Amino acid sequence: MDSKQWITAADEVLMHTYGRYPVVLERGEGVYLYDLDGKKYLDFGAGIAVFALGYKNEEYNDALKAQIDKLLHTSNYFYNVPAAAACGKITQMTGLDRVFLTNSGTEAVEGAIKLARKMHFNRTGESDGEIIAMNHSFHGRSMGALSVTGTPKYREPFGTLSGIVFADYNNYGDVAAKVTKKTCAIIMETVQGEGGLYPAEPEFLKKVRALCDEKGILLILDEIQCGMGRTGTMMAYEQYGVKPDVVTLAKALGCGVPVGAFAATQEAAGALVPGDHGSTYGGNPFAAAAICKVFELFEKQNVLENVREVSAYLEEKLDVLVQKYACIKERRGKGLMQGLEFDRPVKGIIGEAMEAGLITFSAGERIIRFVPPLVIGKVHVDEMVRILEPVIAR
């Protein structure tokens, strides 16, 4: 069957929850993807900020194969070496004390919400802990994670959790005004991804941290997209001199293997006791071995150094486009998580760029998002501009 026939076949059996591009991707190598017809694409999407180490990373793949041959899965009623090692790496990176491994980012957020509610329950005997979330945030699609996601149209048909209040991101006064006696947590992305590539302002995050300390509120930072080196430090919050009580991770944590995690301080983690939370697959030896290898290769391949160097170059090149084309309003973002905001919908531009061999994603209607593999070089930035600029010029 050719790609057209596969697309027809897929459209008959997949739920129509995505507006898909008419492309059937088949394989990847480095920072390039190839479709079923053999066409090559430069990838500035990385499977939505996932493939930090690039495709067909041999050392990574070999480690996965070795773990498959050893042991794929066991139950969390037993210990396994990769899970212990992976959680050790995560505590070291986050500066937090305890970790729960999940299968996705959504589940990590879900766990963080349960943790906050349980702490409130332990303190008050009530299950009505309120959570302050941010407008334009994105935390996932399950009922809990969706409840703290700031886009009303995603939430409204589903009857999400009560006790969630929304405040404006980077508006400390608004956040502080939403605090009540029942507030048990404030959740936000350190850099908003889907919501439009908005980094937290340093003063805002510092003040929210101080507010949480003063009122005994849990600060949950969602670093599912902006964490794992994407902004030039392993955790984006390192650049703010702020530490959360709970952090959520996923995406590049697994570099293609579906994993997530939430990590918490000793005090917060203590709220969850045996029976409170669980997952059949979460932290199985295969998934955990993937996490361990990701950490190892981040060091070995000097990923952070590369992000700092190439992201400065990317910013420079995107700024040139902003100067040159009146239809581009602004560049925003941090590290290799950048966005160009246009004065019009970008769907057409993204589609044409894809036809010309460049994969990017949007973030909202008017923003093109650049979240390439963290191992890209300056040559790839040049190549991206060579493909994208003529499309914008048209």
Ligand SMILES: *Cc1c(COP(=O)(O)O)cnc(C)c1O
């Ligand atoms: C992608 C994302 C999620 C959801 O993660 P999934 O792995 O898709 O469940 C949550 N929060 C943020 C900030 C994200 O970017």
